[in-house]
Amino acid sequence: MARAVIVVLDSFGIGAAADADRFGDEGADTFGHIAQYCAAGKANEQRSGPLCIPNLSALGLAEASEGATGRAPAGIAKPQAILGCYGWAQELSSGKDTPSGHWEMAGVPVLFEWGYFTRTTDSFPQDLLEAIVEQGDLPGYLGNCQASGTEIIQRLGQEHARTGKPIFYTSADSVFQIAAHEQSFGLERLYRLCEQVRELLEPYNIGRVIARPFVGSGPADYKRTGNRRDYALPPPAPTILDKLTASGGEVVSIGKIADIFAHQGITSKYKATGIPALVETTLSVMRDAPEQSIIFTNLVDFDTDYGHRRDVAGYARALEQFDLMLPQLMNALRPDDVLILTADHGCDPTWPGTDHTREYVPVLVFGQKVAPGSMGRRETFADIGQSIASWLDLEPLDYGKSFLTRA
Ligand SMILES: O=P(O)(O)O[C@H]1O[C@H](CO)[C@@H](O)[C@H]1O
Ligand SMILES: [Mn+2]
Ligand SMILES: [Mn+2]
Helix, strand or coil, X not given: CCEEEEEEECCCCCCECCCHHHHCCCCCCHHXXXXXXXXXXXXXXXXXXXXXXXXXXXXXXXXXXXXXXXXXXXXXXXXXXCCCEEEEECCCCCCCCHXXXXXXXXXXXXXXXXXXXXXXECCCCHHHHHHHHHHCCCCCCEEEEECCHHHHHHHHHHHHHHHCCCEEEECCCCEEEEXXXXXXXXXHHHHHHXXXXXXXXXXXXXXXXXXXXXXXXXXXXXXXXXXXXXEECCCCCCCHHHHHHHCCCEEEEECCHHHHCCCCCCCEEECCCXXXXXXXXXXXXXXXXXXXXXXXXXXXXXXXXXXXXXXXXXXXXXXXXHHHHHHHHHHCCCCCCEEEEECCCECCCCCCCCCCECEXXXXXXXXXXXXXXXEEEECCXXXXXXXXXXXXXXXXXXXXXXXXXXX
16 A cells, blocks of 8 residues: 655746757757856846755655756755655657646546647637637627737726626636736636637637636736636546546545646645645645555746746746655655656746746655655656555556566
8 A cells, every 4th residue: 555646847848848849949058047047146036046856866856857958957056965766757648737737647638639729819710709709798808819918907907897898818838817906807707707608619629717716906016816726628538547536535625636637536626826825735645544545746937937928037046945755755654655756747937928838847856765866857747646556556557667566
């Protein structure tokens, strides 16, 4: 009997994937560029100097990054000893979005193409917009373009508050996002609208509708809240989560994991806002979760607050903050448990635009019974799901090769 704890550092890529040119992402490197900016003294806001992440380093992060890129990350001190089993994984899925990355690590790569709204303005089809306005009983809509979510509420928030028209926007991802004010529009009303849009999008094969509530009295203090909700399509096949729950095990979602899996294969869920609170929640779940559990945490802030915002110093601070808490996660493991740190895609904060980047992700594994050393390059994120299947003595999954054998 054993447990698996997966912590996804959302968007923490470690170097352009072999197929990054297909995405215009050749040369992207979320971790490598953050380390480089820090070492060059170009990321000194509320922190300073080279990136200080001794605990991630002890799990083999720098070695994984060097394996993925052929270069050692700048300014990262070599650990005295490597305690983790480390590697770097290529994505098999066609997209570089959050559901694809998570489903693939849970054993189900997305081999079909999502629908996308590719026009930068007038992004959504007119008949779809008309149907949403009618069904949602709306006075109209604002936006209808590709945008950064923080920028668009600055630009259109006041008009939204004045007219009651919700803000519709998309990105390079397969998403329909709706920003609306929690008080003037209403949070429950926003959620209901998203559910209606989810249904109206049926013919378009769009991965997610995302509710983006915000508060504040004007552009100077508009702020998005932790009440974001993602309405994802369900994974196209049973994941390791479904297999474990079907066999009587527990799957605990922390953060937006349950939303990403359309609430399938989850036995309990906890939400928290911010990296410290999400890690604290993970620690408290680890104290009580029974054997044959997966504890699955998504740390969305790396992506939403720093990657998409192209905030290098903020991303570095968040990594340093997580690194300080990492020993608590390692110490909370029971003798048979395994801790896996990974990511779902990249979002290089030094890269043009505000979108994700196609990168290798780190696979850092720690457990009292896991032999340290390199697991090398992995062909698919599904190796994570397959390894957990083998660790928890479940039937093998259709995709992936296990990097874990119980000692
Ligand atoms: O700019 P914000 O609203 O954070 O949106 C980002 O978040 C979405 C979901 O990850 C992405 O598609 C990207 O558009
Ligand atoms: Mn993501
Ligand atoms: Mn994102």
